[in-house]
Amino acid sequence: MGGPASPAAPGSAVAAAVVAILSQLCGAAFLYAILKADGGWEVTGLLTLLGLGFFLLERYPAMGDFVTASLARVPLVTMATAAIVVLGFPFLVGSNTYILHLLIVAQLYAVLALALNFQLGSANIPNFATGASYGIGAYVSALLALNFGMSFWLTLPIAALAATLFGFIIGVPSMRTRDTYLALVTIAFGVVVQQLLNNFEWTGGPNGLVGIPAPSLFGHSFASPLEVFGWKLPSQANFYYLSAALVVVAIVTAQRLHRSRIGLAWNALRADEIAAKAQGINVAWYKVLAFAVDAFLAAFAGTIYAFYISYISPDNFTFLVSVTIMTMVIVGGMDNIFGVIVGAFLLTILPEKLRAFSDYRLLFFGVVVIGFLMIRPQGLFPQRLRQYGAHR
Amino acid sequence: MAELLIQQSVNWITLGSIYALFAIGFSLIFGVLNVIHFSHGDVAMTAPFIALAAAQALSIAFGATAPAWLVLAVIVAVLAVGVIGAVLDKVVIRRFRDAPAMMALVATVALGIVIRELIRHLYPQGSNPHAFPRLVSGVAFEIAGVPVSWLALLVVAVTTLLVALLFVFLRLTPLGLRIRAASEDRIVARMMGIRDGRVFRATFFIASAIGAIAGLLFASYAGVTRFDFGVMAGLLGFSAAVIGGLGSMPGAIVGGLIIAGIEVLAQTFVPDGASYRLVFVFILVIVVLIFRPAGLLGRTAMEKV
Numbered sequence: 168m169g170g171p172a173s174p175a176a177p178g179s180a181v182a183a184a185v186v187a188i189l190s191q192l193c194g195a196a197f198l199y200a201i202l203k204a205d206g207g208w209e210v211t212g213l214l215t216l217l218g219l220g221f222f223l224l225e226r227y228p229a230m231g232d233f234v235t236a237s238l239a240r241v242p243l244v245t246m247a248t249a250a251i252v253v254l255g256f257p258f259l260v261g262s263n264t265y266i267l268h269l270l271i272v273a274q275l276y277a278v279l280a281l282a283l284n285f286q287l288g289s290a291n292i293p294n295f296a297t298g299a300s301y302g303i304g305a306y307v308s309a310l311l312a313l314n315f316g317m318s319f320w321l322t323l324p325i326a327a328l329a330a331t332l333f334g335f336i337i338g339v340p341s342m343r344t345r346d347t348y349l350a351l352v353t354i355a356f357g358v359v360v361q362q363l364l365n366n367f368e369w370t371g372g373p374n375g376l377v378g379i380p381a382p383s384l385f386g387h388s389f390a391s392p393l394e395v396f397g398w399k400l401p402s403q404a405n406f407y408y409l410s411a412a413l414v415v416v417a418i419v420t421a422q423r424l425h426r427s428r429i430g431l432a433w434n435a436l437r438a439d440e441i442a443a444k445a446q447g448i449n450v451a452w453y454k455v456l457a458f459a460v461d462a463f464l465a466a467f468a469g470t471i472y473a474f475y476i477s478y479i480s481p482d483n484f485t486f487l488v489s490v491t492i493m494t495m496v497i498v499g500g501m502d503n504i505f506g507v508i509v510g511a512f513l514l515t516i517l518p519e520k521l522r523a524f525s526d527y528r529l530l531f532f533g534v535v536v537i538g539f540l541m542i543r544p545q546g547l548f549p550q551r552l553r554q555y556g557a558h559r
Numbered sequence: 560m561a562e563l564l565i566q567q568s569v570n571w572i573t574l575g576s577i578y579a580l581f582a583i584g585f586s587l588i589f590g591v592l593n594v595i596h597f598s599h600g601d602v603a604m605t606a607p608f609i610a611l612a613a614a615q616a617l618s619i620a621f622g623a624t625a626p627a628w629l630v631l632a633v634i635v636a637v638l639a640v641g642v643i644g645a646v647l648d649k650v651v652i653r654r655f656r657d658a659p660a661m662m663a664l665v666a667t668v669a670l671g672i673v674i675r676e677l678i679r680h681l682y683p684q685g686s687n688p689h690a691f692p693r694l695v696s697g698v699a700f701e702i703a704g705v706p707v708s709w710l711a712l713l714v715v716a717v718t719t720l721l722v723a724l725l726f727v728f729l730r731l732t733p734l735g736l737r738i739r740a741a742s743e744d745r746i747v748a749r750m751m752g753i754r755d756g757r758v759f760r761a762t763f764f765i766a767s768a769i770g771a772i773a774g775l776l777f778a779s780y781a782g783v784t785r786f787d788f789g790v791m792a793g794l795l796g797f798s799a800a801v802i803g804g805l806g807s808m809p810g811a812i813v814g815g816l817i818i819a820g821i822e823v824l825a826q827t828f829v830p831d832g833a834s835y836r837l838v839f840v841f842i843l844v845i846v847v848l849i850f851r852p853a854g855l856l857g858r859t860a861m862e863k864v
Contacts, residue, residue: 347664497661
């Protein structure tokens, strides 16, 4: 997409670079403002601003196209700016560990939402068991670390493999069932896993697992503050960079898969399962694959979560967690990587900020979600058509 | 052993009847709108709270806590919940009729959160469990020394009556005919001069009122109600409707009985079964859907290409 032939892109590369840098800085500034905001009025004001932004985007879609085209025109500048923003954010936040905590959780949810996006967004397969895969990742790695003293880096792939196996198991009934019936199968798997974690003795029952040791890398423990060129960042910064790296991995995976035959096959499934079958696409295999990829990425997020919080319990992986992840994908925009990430950040940060409304925040959250779905049913950033052609 | 068996059979039939009533609501709404109304359980579980509030208001207004007030309050609650269902349809759910199925699912899950939180905030001390009176008390008769309560009898009688009424209503009344027509094919029904808006409103009223009755019976059976009981009621009712086959009334009843059956079996025969009962229920759901992907009595629709 983009390129010189695209009519929406600005004329010169310099102009495109300026637009790319400015738009990303604006986004970062907004994120910073909403993270810093406390008190009902500030939050309400910022939300109104956000609403206004999306209203403008809805009225003048050319604006969005212009920015997207600019970003695509100068990919190096875009990536460099993004890298600087992501790397620099902890320095901006400084010693405010609460904001760093929010950012870590938001990034982990972004990974989960990207994982689910392979199914819900790309292939339109409902999955209410992402929370369970997330939980399996967290529990497997935590149990390995606690019982066998394994290091974080070793448990990461093992947990991912265990969750992938789980993904394959959910995938089997998915070959035959569809839509609502499939949704129920995944809900059932999610509930079963959560209930088992809650009841088994070796998973700590409802009390969960405590005292998961912090990982370390090249002798640097993640529990100690991070020092960079004389700047001292709180220990959360370690996990911030770790989860940021995972988000990058997830984005690259998502993009590579989207551009591969697999992504194309998933999109064909979404468009029409029978037609896809008629085209010679192995429907069952690609469905199962979507479940496996989702579980694989979700387990990574689960592992980091377990080692970051150092305490996990079945309550972290309930049906409602899966619903929240579904909501992130749908609100952000199905099959739109950027949209899904925005959805994840928004729906993680929003409930926290609504603490200003203390007791009413869940109520408000529900109303906001329904409102989003009614006003912008395509999601904040709708999926874009695949573009092929000379100017690619 | 025989006593235990009879006792558990009574429990099974009672619980199964209540689940079947929840499931009928899901099935009815899905049949007509093709939408999963995931907050149906939450809507239904507002009924005990409305009944409690109404009974209290009546006894304050007219003095004396007569049992008659409870009956009146129950009727008020059923009608009120029916209206709530119809309003929710108009305001929220109908808009997702033509949206992708998952959207309606997520929207109604969010709607469930809103309903639960509203109960919690609007009802005095809404976060706490509230005792709910037995609608009828005492032992009706004994089978081989096992007492069968009036309440169990009431549950079964009400369920049977409601199912019969619903059957007659759907088969023999003009509105029932329209509902069946709309669930068969909405567009053709419109061409035949059926106003689908009215059909939706009627369906939601009936489904929610039946759900309210189920909610009241459930609260009465458990002796207690809490703002978040709707989640489990919804999940189990939905499961019952799906394994029975969405859109099928007999399927909903069979599904309700199966879910209740596995729950009672797990509690009786498996050590520590009470804490694992949901595991058994949902493993059964998975197994049923592997072998019957459209539910036990669901029609496997041939898809035209």
